[in-house]
Amino acid sequence: MIEVVNLKKCYGDLTVLKDINNTIQKGEVVVVIGPSGSGKSTFLRCLNCMEDPTSGSIIFNGVDIADMKVDINEHRQKMGMVFQHFNLFNNKTVIENIMLSPIYVETRRLKKAKSSNVKLKIKKAFGSKIQKEIIEISKTKSQIKEDARANALELLKRIGLEDKADVYPSQLSGGQKQRVAIVRALAMNPDVMLFDEPTSALDPEMVGEVLDVMKSLAKDGMTMVVVTHEMGFAKEVASRVLFMDEGNIIEQGAPEDVFSNPQSDRLKSFLAKVL
């Protein structure tokens, strides 16, 4: 699903990622661990080109999205991302946060379909023999909004926050914010979800509720890439663990192997510190 080929990322003279190659299969839960400054967050942010790779390619669903000519926004809609600091839109209510992008994307598609239909009709009226079909328009603008709203409420119900639909993010606790951030990403029906240290900014007692949402996502078969310091989560949920250090993937494998039978000295000393 995502193929990372010779990925390199530099900030000026500083090389953060050195030639990374990896493939993430559909349905995998890949957990990235490593000391801070090892490049794991940068690696994750390169996957949806939040950071533009210095060189190399990111092949997502068959398209190299690291190519500057590609419409990155369209592909990002299929890659949900969850941040350490939630990044909910402060000027929008919870439900508006979730509906904003689905409504925007759908109405834009609707407008495009309508205008191309009009053009087609005019051309046909002048006897042009274009073989293009009229695009079927199944929804009106208000239906799009209604559907987005229903979908958002459904998602909120899933995380038990349907009563918070109309409050602003500033009135939520950290754990609630992060759960809303997760469903905001889910509202786009992404093919893959990227998590950038989703529990690092939370009070310890709120970590559990966020991890539970992530676990249920994994159980439903969502493809996930998770950068985290939660070793328990990695052991329990990961189908594969990547250990990164100094911009390289040092070791990878099933969690049992990585945690109980580390090969490299670097991973051994890391695990000794965190476990």
Added chain:
Amino acid sequence: MGNFDRKIELFKESFVDGGGYKTVLDGLQNTILIAVVGLLIGIVIGTFIATIRVLPKYKTLPKVLNGLCSLYVGLFRGTPIVVQLLVFYYVMLPLIGIKMAAVTVAIWVFGMNSGAYISEIMRSGIMSVDIGQMEGGRAVGLSYGVAMRKIVIPQAVKNILPTLGNEFIALIKETSVVSFVGATDLYVAFNYIGSNSYEFMVPYLVMALIYIVIVFAISILIKIMERSLRKSDRGR
């Protein structure tokens, strides 16, 4: 204080009977016209410049435009407004051979000048919005422009509006230099009244009072605006 009563008497004579109030009304109108239209032009120019200055600068065109905008802001912030007014009225216009009324020139110069300041106000307002807001928007697939329009700018406006009000107050007060190019403003009007009676104490006092009243009214408006903005900050 008999002396002072006499002075008030003289002022009344010149203000009411001598038709001085007409000049004052003219001056007041010009002062407000220059400040208000100047502010509007400033907002247009400022928005334009701020937009260019916050653009990501990977490509050449934004870099060049950004350089030009820096130059513009540097020029207008680096010289006193009196100098700008004099240069435009006595140097630029004759050079390109256009005749323009002093008030019109003043409106444009004040507009361009406040554009430079407003662009900085807007830029800092936009920059003060957490970068995570933009990233959150981009991550759900919105383009840079849409994320800016729907998420960042509505939040930036809260930081911008109060400072914009201060800029308006500054403009109102600064208009007192337009007499340098012969436009009638409050100062010119009261100076005229004073020179009719050779008595300046009362006219200047009244002029100061008028300025204070205008500025006071505006600052009350700004306060009301700020309060209503803060209300929406806390949510419902």
